[in-house]
Amino acid sequence: MTILHSIQPSKRIFSGIQPTGNLHLGNYLGAIKNWVNLQEEITSIFSIVDMHAITVPQDPKTLRASTHEVAAAIIAAGIDIQKSILFNQSSIKEHAELAWILNCVCRIGWLNRMTQFKEKAGKNKENATIGLYNYPVLMAADILLYRATHVPVGDDQKQHIELTRDIASSFNSMFTNDEEEDFFCLPEPQIIGPAKRVMSLRDGSKKMSKSDSSEASRINLTDTKEEISNKIKKAKTDPELIPETIENLKSRPEALNLINIYSSLSDQSVEKILEEFSGKGFSYFKPKLIELTIEKLGPISSKMRYLLKDTIEIDKILKTGAEKAREIAEPVLKDVKYLVGFI
Ligand code: AQP
Numbered sequence: 001m002t003i004l005h006s007i008q009p010s011k012r013i014f015s016g017i018q019p020t021g022n023l024h025l026g027n028y029l030g031a032i033k034n035w036v037n038l039q040e041e042i043t044s045i046f047s048i049v050d051m052h053a054i055t056v057p058q059d060p061k062t063l064r065a066s067t068h069e070v071a072a073a074i075i076a077a078g079i080d081i082q083k084s085i086l087f088n089q090s091s092i093k094e095h096a097e098l099a100w101i102l103n104c105v106c107r108i109g110w111l112n113r114m115t116q117f118k119e120k121a122g123k124n125k126e127n128a129t130i131g132l133y134n135y136p137v138l139m140a141a142d143i144l145l146y147r148a149t150h151v152p153v154g155d156d157q158k159q160h161i162e163l164t165r166d167i168a169s170s171f172n173s174m175f176t177n178d179e180e181e182d183f184f185c186l187p188e189p190q191i192i193g194p195a196k197r198v199m200s201l202r203d204g205s206k207k208m209s210k211s212d213s214s215e216a217s218r219i220n221l222t223d224t225k226e227e228i229s230n231k232i233k234k235a236k237t238d239p240e241l242i243p244e245t246i247e248n249l250k251s252r253p254e255a256l257n258l259i260n261i262y263s264s265l266s267d268q269s270v271e272k273i274l275e276e277f278s279g280k281g282f283s284y285f286k287p288k289l290i291e292l293t294i295e296k297l298g299p300i301s302s303k304m305r306y307l308l309k310d311t312i313e314i315d316k317i318l319k320t321g322a323e324k325a326r327e328i329a330e331p332v333l334k335d336v337k338y339l340v341g342f343i
Contacts, residue, residue, distance in 0.1 A: 005331035013044035014148035018053045019066035022220040026208035029195035029264045030154025036078035048088040055131035076303035087321035094329040099141035140164040155196040161189040175339040195264035201235040204253025232290045237282040244278040
């Protein structure tokens with residue numbers, strides 16, 4: 001009988017976000033907005049994943065500033081640091097230690113299938129960092145280090161959660177005896193709401209992304225009213241009217257994207273939005289979307305600006321969060337090391 005130090009909770013939420021520049025509407029609707037709702041159910045762990053950020057070159061000064069900005073954005077969007085744990089990944093060394101062990105479980109063939117690496121490395125694959133290739137193993141370590149059961153993410157991260165499940169399952173069969181319970185549970189992705197994948201405002205076939213060279217492609221959480229208004233006014237649409245059913249939007253990605261954004265921001269179903277706007281053109285719809293986006297993002301960006309006036313306080317919040325996270329992470333890593341055979 002193996003004596004272990006950590007306990008598998010019946011439910012535990014973990015998710016992360018990279019401090020790689022301005023957070024955008026996709027990060028907010030695909031991830032943070034859902035985190036805010038989920039924290040009401042159970043203590044959740046949210047990490048600013050700075051170790052993931054350095055998989056592509058970062059200016060150290062900018063990385064530090066972005067870490068503060070992302071922390072401020074998460075708190076401003078409604079994460080309650082009394083209820084949830086918020087910390088930056090690099091302050092818990094166990095992430096890197098577990099990632100190494102999982103590197104020795106994960107197969108090269110599994111990593112070769114990851115589409116995010118192919119997209120981010122592009123044609124210059126030979127010149128990409130090993131960290132960028134290895135990113136999904138570190139992500140698996142982030143999740144499994146807390147024996148998390150649920151991972152709220154945008155649709156783009158689904159493949160990485162599937163890989164995490166494969167790694168967890170493989171670890172269990174390599175290191176847990178038949179008569180013992182599996183050590184890692186297989187975490188479930190939680191991909192919630194109509195804005196699972198918010199698309200670029202300039203091209204409905206590309207996801208809204210921090211690294212898109214076009215500023216007009218995304219709405220940042222820090223955008224002014226004027227910027228939000230201009231970007232939505234210029235957002236690509238088509239000359240057709242808004243239809244009655246979602247089926248009729250399937251071949252109109254830009255139109256569908258704006259309807260999904262409206263639906264998610266207003267917390268109403270897409271059906272309800274179509275009922276309200278069907279038969280109208282985008283010249284009618286866009287001003288309504290502008291008004292709603294400003295109403296929802298305005299308070300977040302003003303609170304963010306307020307919080308950023310005191311970065312020492314933000315550092316304190318992250319440090320307290322790291323202490324709480326470490327209490328969970330240390331015994332899990334201790335167990336993993338034991339199971340693997342380290343003394
Ligand atoms: N467009 C999106 N729609 C819905 N969800 C999204 N997420 C990101 N983009 C969208 C979700 O936001 C969370 C944090 O993402 P991240 O910052 O860790 O990484 P990312 O997916 O690499 O974000 P970007 O903006 O696309 O960054 P770059 O341009 O650097 O690659 C995740 O839950 C993600 O699903």
